[in-house]
Amino acid sequence: MRRSSPSSSTVAQPAPEQLARVHHLLLEWYAREQRPLPWRATSDPYAILVSEIMLQQTQVERVIPKYHEFLSRFPTVADLAAAPTAAVISTWVPLGYNQRAVRLQAIARQVVSDYQGRIPDSLEELLKLKGIGRYTAGAIACFAYRRQVATVDTNIRRVLHRLFIGLEHPEPRLSDAETLALAEQVLPPGRAYEWNQALMDLGAMICTSASPQCERCPVCESCAAYRELSAQSLFPSGTVLRTLRKVAEKKSGYQTQPFTQSDRYFRGRIVALLRTLPPEQRLSLAELGPRIKPSYTEADLPWLQRLVSRLARDGLVDYQEEEGVRLP
DNA sequence: AAGGCGGGGAC
DNA sequence: GTCCCAGCCTT
Numbered sequence: 001m002r003r004s005s006p007s008s009s010t011v012a013q014p015a016p017e018q019l020a021r022v023h024h025l026l027l028e029w030y031a032r033e034q035r036p037l038p039w040r041a042t043s044d045p046y047a048i049l050v051s052e053i054m055l056q057q058t059q060v061e062r063v064i065p066k067y068h069e070f071l072s073r074f075p076t077v078a079d080l081a082a083a084p085t086a087a088v089i090s091t092w093v094p095l096g097y098n099q100r101a102v103r104l105q106a107i108a109r110q111v112v113s114d115y116q117g118r119i120p121d122s123l124e125e126l127l128k129l130k131g132i133g134r135y136t137a138g139a140i141a142c143f144a145y146r147r148q149v150a151t152v153d154t155n156i157r158r159v160l161h162r163l164f165i166g167l168e169h170p171e172p173r174l175s176d177a178e179t180l181a182l183a184e185q186v187l188p189p190g191r192a193y194e195w196n197q198a199l200m201d202l203g204a205m206i207c208t209s210a211s212p213q214c215e216r217c218p219v220c221e222s223c224a225a226y227r228e229l230s231a232q233s234l235f236p237s238g239t240v241l242r243t244l245r246k247v248a249e250k251k252s253g254y255q256t257q258p259f260t261q262s263d264r265y266f267r268g269r270i271v272a273l274l275r276t277l278p279p280e281q282r283l284s285l286a287e288l289g290p291r292i293k294p295s296y297t298e299a300d301l302p303w304l305q306r307l308v309s310r311l312a313r314d315g316l317v318d319y320q321e322e323e324g325v326r327l328p
Numbered sequence: 329a330a331g332g333c334g335g336g337g338a339c
Numbered sequence: 340g341t342c343c344c345a346g347c348c349t350t
Contacts, residue, residue, distance in 0.1 A: 057344055057347090058345085058346095059337075061336095062337080095336095131348085133346060134347095135347090210343080259335090263332090310332095
């Protein structure tokens with residue numbers, strides 16, 4: 001049988017009885033040790049959508065308070081669709097990646113206008129919404145609608161790789177398509193919700209990136225990476241894993257400048273400042289510059305203009321040439 | 329395939 | 340200081 005989807009790549013397949021044991025051990029561990037997260041206590045697809053957008057590249061602990069605040073302010077998808085964009089952006093600070101706020105509201109508006117206010121339940125429809133990629137589509141389909149679909153975030157990628165393939169560094173490393181194919185192959189029938197949540201909890205609590213606590217892991221007996229570490233007596237593994245990753249990064253020639261000199265930093269400063277202004281009030285670029293950058297001079301005007309133009313392009317500010325800038 | 333996009337917490 | 344995080348979009 002041949003399929004055309006990108007996830008049809010083949011990867012090593014664990015033996016069925018071995019896989020069943022991993023399912024049992026991890027699901028049992030999850031039933032016992034799961035984190036009490038607020039979006040696990042609801043079946044409201046809108047609330048789950050909000051949580052998943054917030055959780056993109058953002059740790060659980062930082063999302064929890066903002067999740068409650070956001071839902072209290074915009075309780076339904078209709079409320080969010082009807083709100084001023086400036087209010088949505090303001091509520092978002094300081095989660096970061098502020099385009100997520102604009103896109104989340106655009107999704108709400110599209111759901112109201114095109115889907116009768118009901119958030120889609122299929123991967124295909126969810127993927128049509130800007131801001132929802134394969135992970136988030138899978139998460140919403142699975143967690144809000146109990147669809148039996150695989151989904152891969154950074155935790156699940158790491159856990160599945162270590163469990164079924166071995167250490168991620170330096171080799172081998174699965175592609176996105178291969179990882180998704182593996183996730184689909186090991187999905188326990190009928191238990192996708194608990195399984196996906198369990199993989200993420202394991203990745204967050206035990207099988208962490210830099211210093212996994214293998215001695216507390218419920219599935220270490222079946223873990224390929226654990227066998228590698230054991231064979232070489234590499235416990236505790238923290239130093240080893242950090243070193244392996246560093247070597248891999250050096251090879252890729254990774255470089256960086258101080259964050260507080262980056263455009264990304266100043267974009268954040270601008271949005272945070274505009275958020276403190278009275279509604280509708282604008283600021284000229286000449287006023288804005290010194291307030292976000294102490295060393296600002298007139299010579300920086302073209303730079304600031306470029307920055308503001310990009311913010312406007314991203315829907316994060318409203319910029320009128322003569323009157324200045326404000327939240328949209 | 330690579331680069332842009334935030335910010336706070338862990339170490 | 341560096342690395343990390345329930346990623347996604349554009350080029």
